[in-house]
Amino acid sequence: MLEAAEEDITFADAKFAVRGTDRAVGLKEVARTAFVPAGLPKGLEPGLYETGTFSPPADTWPTAATSARWRSTRPPALSAWRATW
Secondary structure, eight states, X not given: OOOOOGGGEEEEXXXXXXXXXXXXXXXXXXXXXXXXXXXXXXXXXXXXXXXXOOOOSSOOOSSOOOOOOOOOSSOTTTOOOOOOO
């Protein structure tokens, strides 16, 4: 598409450009072309896929557990555990 060496291509503002020239291609055009096998170089698999992972800087707790403990001065027969959610 840009016919340049990999190290001469820059990416900014959703455009791939050849360093030192005014030649540029938008990200949408690159994505469209990636899924057309006839327009790709020989041996290059069609598609545009990526996989990544994320590790937060601290533990996260998407759910929470709560426990409570209480003491009653009443005899056990008159005391009742009551949980409200």
